[in-house]
Amino acid sequence: xxxxxxxxxxxxxxxxxxxxxxxxxxxxxxxxxxxxxxxxxxxxxxxxxxxxxxxxxxxxxxxxxxxxxxxxxxxxxxxxxxxxxxxxxxxxxxxxxxxxxxxxxxxxxxxxxxxxxxxxxxxxxxxxxxxxxxxxxxxxxxxxxxxxxxxxxxxxxxxxxxxxxxxxxxxxxxxxxxxxxxxxxxxxxxxxxxxxxxxxxxxxxxxxxxxxxxxxxxxxxxxxxxxxxxxxxxxxxxxxxxxxxxxxxxxxxxxxxxxxxxxxxxxxxxxxxxxxxxxxxxxxxxxxxxxxxxxxxxxxxxxxxxxxxxxxxxxxxxxxxx
Amino acid sequence: xxxxxxxxxxxxxxxxxxxxxxxxxxxxxxxxxxxxxxxxxxxxxxxxxxxxxxxxxxxxxxxxxxxxxxxxxxxxxxxxxxxxxxxxxxxxxxxxxxxxxxxxxxxxxxxxxxxxxxxxxxxxxxxxxxxxxxxxxxxxxxxxxxxxxxxxxxxxxxxxxxxxxxxxxxxxxxxxxxxxxxxxxxxxxxxxxxxxxxxxxxxxxxxxxxxxxxxxxxxxxxxxxxxxxxxxxxxxxxxxxxxxxxxxxxxxxxxxxxxxxxxxxxxxxxxxxxxxxxxxxxxxxxxxxxxxxxxxxxxxxxxxxxxxxxxxxxxxxxxxxxxxxxxx
Numbered sequence: 293x294x295x296x297x298x299x300x301x302x303x304x305x306x307x308x309x310x311x312x313x314x315x316x317x318x319x320x321x322x323x324x325x326x327x328x329x330x331x332x333x334x335x336x337x338x339x340x341x342x343x344x345x346x347x348x349x350x351x352x353x354x355x356x357x358x359x360x361x362x363x364x365x366x367x368x369x370x371x372x373x374x375x376x377x378x379x380x381x382x383x384x385x386x387x388x389x390x391x392x393x394x395x396x397x398x399x400x401x402x403x404x405x406x407x408x409x410x411x412x413x414x415x416x417x418x419x420x421x422x423x424x425x426x427x428x429x430x431x432x433x434x435x436x437x438x439x440x441x442x443x444x445x446x447x448x449x450x451x452x453x454x455x456x457x458x459x460x461x462x463x464x465x466x467x468x469x470x471x472x473x474x475x476x477x478x479x480x481x482x483x484x485x486x487x488x489x490x491x492x493x494x495x496x497x498x499x500x501x502x503x504x505x506x507x508x509x510x511x512x513x514x515x516x517x518x519x520x521x522x523x524x525x526x527x528x529x530x531x532x533x534x535x536x537x538x539x540x541x542x543x544x545x546x547x548x549x550x551x552x553x554x555x556x557x558x559x560x561x562x563x564x565x566x567x568x569x570x571x572x573x574x575x576x577x578x579x580x581x582x583x584x585x586x587x588x589x590x591x592x593x594x595x596x597x598x599x600x601x602x603x604x605x606x607x608x609x610x611x612x613x614x
Numbered sequence: 615x616x617x618x619x620x621x622x623x624x625x626x627x628x629x630x631x632x633x634x635x636x637x638x639x640x641x642x643x644x645x646x647x648x649x650x651x652x653x654x655x656x657x658x659x660x661x662x663x664x665x666x667x668x669x670x671x672x673x674x675x676x677x678x679x680x681x682x683x684x685x686x687x688x689x690x691x692x693x694x695x696x697x698x699x700x701x702x703x704x705x706x707x708x709x710x711x712x713x714x715x716x717x718x719x720x721x722x723x724x725x726x727x728x729x730x731x732x733x734x735x736x737x738x739x740x741x742x743x744x745x746x747x748x749x750x751x752x753x754x755x756x757x758x759x760x761x762x763x764x765x766x767x768x769x770x771x772x773x774x775x776x777x778x779x780x781x782x783x784x785x786x787x788x789x790x791x792x793x794x795x796x797x798x799x800x801x802x803x804x805x806x807x808x809x810x811x812x813x814x815x816x817x818x819x820x821x822x823x824x825x826x827x828x829x830x831x832x833x834x835x836x837x838x839x840x841x842x843x844x845x846x847x848x849x850x851x852x853x854x855x856x857x858x859x860x861x862x863x864x865x866x867x868x869x870x871x872x873x874x875x876x877x878x879x880x881x882x883x884x885x886x887x888x889x890x891x892x893x894x895x896x897x898x899x900x901x902x903x904x905x906x907x908x909x910x911x912x913x914x915x916x917x918x919x920x921x922x923x924x925x926x927x928x929x930x931x932x933x934x935x936x937x938x939x940x941x942x
Binding site for chain 2: 441454468520527
């Protein structure tokens with residue numbers, strides 16, 4: 293790059309007031325001794341895994357990637373959450389923790405409620421008419437029901453199944469997130485650093501550096517999806533939700549995005565919904581298996597793919613039903 | 615060894631008799647009813663093409679025979695022969711003015727209505743009423759609207775929009791005609807923009823909400839830019855309808871061939887005054903009209919037709935562009 297690199301702008305003045313607590317807490321080490329202890333107990337995967345069962349037929353039992361040694365931080369706590377659409381119960385009394393430093397994958401057959409659970413984490417479920425919610429979701433000690441939805445959604449951002457860049461330039465896609473609502477401020481030159489930073493974190497900057505003004509919809513599918521991840525990261529969230537982010541992509545783009553997910557897990561807590569078992573196996577540290585709205589089992593990826601306690605989990609990961 | 619044989623490429627299938635290159639499917643294999651149907655469809659298609667082509671060609675020939683550049687820049691005058699009656703500069707300006715006024719009203723109202731119907735739709739009872747009102751408006755004959763317009767614009771409260779002499783409001787002006795013509799363009803704008811909005815997948819809106827944007831910000835920065843081609847298409851369709859309408863012009867623009875301003879303020883005076891458009895000029899000069907100068911009518915019709923054709927091409931271009939950059 294022959295360009296003079298602008299100083300990296302990590303945070304905007306306007307947004308500091310928006311999420312002050314979160315901004316400070318990000319750099320703090322975990323203070324909860326229980327969380328730290330549980331991480332040391334389960335979070336570490338031995339470097340030589342005890343031959344996990346191969347999910348699905350024809351699965352190549354490659355060694356799982358080596359677990360890193362960083363310590364997980366508790367971000368969200370889902371407690372006894374139920375969501376129903378009218379009379380239909382989509383999520384039934386689910387409790388689980390969401391930690392930064394680990395990737396949590398929600399797996400399960402279609403219609404098992406994993407996407408609904410994901411959408412309730414940033415209250416997107418509220419946008420659907422006739423949704424009722426019970427239970428509690430806590431983000432950094434605060435009940436999300438008491439937060440302003442727009443403020444919550446900047447701290448818990450989401451990437452969707454279909455790549456959906458906005459019909460504007462690559463630059464503006466990210467800048468839109470950094471700006472206050474419909475405002476055109478801050479100006480472009482003041483956002484350059486932050487936009488570049490977000491694109492770099494999403495592993496897209498080198499590919500689009502010369503085409504920042506091109507329409508985002510001209511990018512390839514995989515690039516579009518990484519742009520969506522950049523967009524979601526630009527808000528500097530604590531939690532990143534991914535709803536089957538690779539299901540519309542080719543294998544090569546999928547690989548790039550999976551590597552990105554693994555790279556990002558220390559910066560942000562990641563929850564990924566997938567019905568691709570191999571993908572869950574490749575990226576997840578923890579896995580929640582959902583079936584008919586219930587969380588059947590939650591545990592480390594090692595346990596879930598190797599020696600799950602529940603019969604249904606074992607059947608599902610071995611491909612007996614799907 | 616056994617694994618190697620599994621991995622080895624499969625032997626080619628046993629050689630079959632070389633296949634003949636398949637011939638293109640012909641209708642000879644179709645059932646008789648299907649063949650009759652196909653022939654009928656072709657016939658109708660060609661018939662409509664022929665009708666459209668003959669109108670255009672006829673007007674092209676007639677128009678080219680009478681249209682002269684000087685006609686476009688001279689004012690119309692009253693006279694008995696074709697060389698005395700001047701050109702149609704005033705009607706052309708008139709057409710432009712009513713189109714501008716009508717679209718200046720129809721665009722904001724139409725876009726706002728479309729956004730409300732598509733994105734909010736609440737209260738739903740009111741939305742249903744608004745929806746059927748727009749549909750009804752689309753089906754109302756423009757002469758009915760024109761009659762209704764005289765009722766409104768002759769009201770003393772609206773006297774400032776037209777000429778008022780001795781307390782009597784004339785009620786005919788560019789403002790009056792433009793306002794009523796906007797009602798003709800409105801349903802087209804609403805329908806096109808609404809269709810554009812509805813073709814945007816829900817997850818695009820959610821993606822904007824999911825980074826903390828409000829509904830208004832999403833509409834303003836994501837949805838409206840996305841439907842820009844639809845907005846332009848709607849505008850062009852609306853303009854096409856507006857410049858082609860005759861009834862409202864004849865009733866509400868007064869029947870003066872020239873622009874007759876009111877008062878001394880330059881543009882405002884013209885807009886408060888009366889005049890004509892290409893359609894009312896054609897109406898006036900048609901063999902059945904008061905002017906009875908068919909050559910002038912043909913020339914004006916030619917110009918009008920060219921305008922509409924150009925608009926159609928623009929609509930086509932934008933409609934195609936609207937389809938191009940889309941989410942998968």
